Amino acid sequence: MGRPLFRLGKRLGLCASMVREGVSLADIGTDHGYLPIWLSLHGRISRGIAADIRPGPLCAAEKNIVRWKADKITTRLSDGLKEIQPEEADDIVIAGMGGELIARIIRDASWLKNREKHLILQPMTSFAELRSFLLEEGYAILREEAVLEERRAYSVILAVYDPEAVNPFPGYAHIGGIDASTQAGREYLKARAISLRKQAIGLRCQKKLEEADEIENIVSLIIERIEEGRKGEEM
Ligand SMILES: C[S@@+](CC[C@H](N)C(=O)[O-])C[C@H]1O[C@@H](n2cnc3c(N)ncnc32)[C@H](O)[C@@H]1O
Structure with a gap:
């Protein structure tokens, strides 16, 4: 693709870096739609759904899709993944929400219990509750990284359903897969x-x-x- 049209912040940039090349993406709680639009404009995904529970953010996302001519991205009014079909998304991003809400959204979509689906999760609160939920439900953390944006540290978790690969240690819910050498x-x-x-x-x-x-x-x-x-x- 051509030159970069806009920059993602570091937090969303880290989420974007965990999305696999060429996949179909669902961005749940998309708000402005920047993440799927950016990935599409950079040729990184085959298609994307920008989903939100509120019409206001979806309207903003639609305007941005038109503005940036990101025609592979569609919008969807949806509470979590309720209006998304399993075949529509390989990778699912849920960013910028509380950990308990993220856990509820995952629990309500049992089709995520599939080794082919990648979950990219960026909780703002209740981090330990989210990791404990993932552990109990058999989702392994494949990768977790932290990033600093405006002097605040955020963590992004890449999880996949794989009960055999779940390997907790003391303090797991609080430490997760964070690499402390950064x-x-x-x-x-x-x-x-x-x-x-x-x-x-x-x-x-x-x-x-x-x-x-x-x-x-x-x-x-x-x-x-x-x-x-x-x-x-x-x-
Ligand atoms: C703080 S914004 C995060 C936007 C973007 N994902 C980011 O990380 O910058 C949270 C968005 O999640 C949406 N949201 C809250 N609950 C939701 C749910 N159950 N399903 C889908 N979207 C939801 C809100 O309407 C809001 O637009």
């Missing part, structure tokens, strides 16, 4: 540790000492991971 990975883990430590302080105030201890143990695991990652980078 600065973004360490920043992401540091933010998680700070948030968990605040939670542990709250629990101590409420005299829930066992729960507080459990969370402090996870914080220690995260700090260990950060230290290992820092050493790994120096080597």
Whole structure:
């Protein structure tokens, strides 16, 4: 394809980098539609559906599709994947939403339990809840990376249904597949540790000492991971 027409931010850029070449894509909660439009304009996908639960964002996505002449992208009013047929999407992106909503959307689409389907997930909150859900449902994390955008660290998860490949370790729900040898990975883990430590302080105030201890143990695991990652980078 020709010259790049617009830039994706780093967060959506990382999501885009996990989409396989030539696939059909469904972008759930597309809002402005930038991700599927960008991928289509760069010849990276064969077709795409920009889906959203609200008509307002879809209208914005439609305007952008026309503006950028991205005629391989169509829009769809849909709560999660309810209006998407399994044969319409090989790769599914669900980005910029809470982890619990992402888990609900996946749970409601049992056809995602197919090794051929790739899920690219970018939760804004409830990260551990999402990873625990994936683990319980047999979705393995094939890849997870963090990225820094406007001084905030985001993580993007590439998951696929493969119960045999699920390989949890202590702290898995909080650490996932994050690579701590990158600065973004360490920043992401540091933010998680700070948030968990605040939670542990709250629990101590409420005299829930066992729960507080459990969370402090996870914080220690995260700090260990950060230290290992820092050493790994120096080597
Ligand atoms: C913060 S925007 C994220 C936009 C884009 N995916 C990104 O990451 O930049 C969240 C979008 O998800 C949509 N949304 C919320 N719940 C949804 C659902 N159940 N199904 C589909 N879209 C949903 C909202 O309408 C909104 O446009």
